[in-house]
Ligand code: ATP
């Protein structure tokens with residue numbers, strides 16, 4: 425029989441790597457708490473039309489990447505409903521905001537989420553069909569200040585802090601404004617005109633985009649097309665005065681806070697719901713899939729799914745890519761246990777379990793060997809998994825004095841049982 429494997433584009437996360445995932449999530453939760461965000465958990469399954477109405481029919485995500493099926497329920501009378509595994513989480517958060525009438529509170533709502541997303545993409549390093557995003561959203565009625573550029577700057581400053589606290593050195597913040605829906609429509613038309621003479625010289629994808637969705641030409645990665653794209657009009661020149669001053673206020677606040685950024689005129693993002701501020705944080709260590717996270721403002725999203733006016737701003741970080749970056753930075757050495765207890769003989773096994781229990785309850789991470797092992801085998805196992813080995817024979821049980829060897833210094837000492845926890849807590853070798 426053929427052996428079963430994880431489905432294409434999905435994978436198992438195993439220890440010790442999962443410790444890194446947990447550390448990233450703990451740091452994110454801690455930072456979000458300090459900025460007064462609360463956690464939201466929305467369903468993984470949503471009505472397909474949620475995504476077609478928000479992310480947009482013409483986007484890569486909706487047109488070709490979603491896992492969608494017709495669900496007819498259990499009864500013949502249940503009418504078929506098109507369901508989708510969420511490809512992103514902003515739409516679900518805004519749906520929940522609308523469904524629970526959270527705008528009625530008259531205040532800004534600040535949410536964060538951590539969870540799996542699904543896109544049928546061609547799998548490669550940093551690109552999977554099931555991946556995890558950590559994201560946050562600030563949304564509310566306009567009178568609560570949800571349109572203020574200060575909210576954009578605060579979210580960007582929070583991201584800079586989070587990446588720094590995660591130990592992701594060397595990130596770059598790329599920033600742009602795609603303006604209002606009217607600005608974007610105007611720009612699309614300008615681009616369409618500008619592309620007429622040059623499109624025949626461009627790649628096939630661009631020739632198609634030049635007609636269907638000119639904005640997407642700016643995403644093209646084909647090297648030969650780059651000099652042509654550089655000559656195209658910039659969206660900055662199609663922004664109205666409100667969009668321009670909004671963007672200027674965002675950058676002024678970032679300057680005041682000392683958050684570095686670069687303006688990227690080509691950053692238009694692949695989801696239709698974005699308005700005004702758009703951004704990406706990238707990292708050189710990631711190679712081709714270099715975007716750590718993306719986000720922006722979505723002032724019309726709530727209305728697009730039938731809700732009240734509720735401008736907002738948010739982002740989604742690719743957790744898989746955070747892990748890859750930290751691994752590449754070697755900031756991710758697996759932690760070793762504080763101690764390995766080696767019972768000398770099976771008669772000491774029970775006493776060794778009692779000692780392990782005492783130390784573990786005291787907050788230490790302890791590996792427990794087995795009395796049937798030869799001492800050499802215990803030493804090898806201990807050296808791989810722990811910083812120190814505690815040797816426990818019948819003499820040690822009787823005297824209450826244990827032999828402890830620290831692998832980093834090679835020093836072996838005798839430690840009374842009452843002092844053991846204290847000794848193990850002092851920083852030893854790695
Ligand atoms: P990309 O240009 O890399 O395809 P995107 O524009 O499709 O990214 P978003 O939809 O903005 O990405 O998602 C935000 C973040 O989620 C990305 O910056 C990336 O870190 C992560 N991400 C998106 N798609 C995947 C995927 N298939 N596998 C792993 N991470 C992903």
Ligand code: MG
Pocket residue numbers: 694
């Ligand atoms: Mg993508």
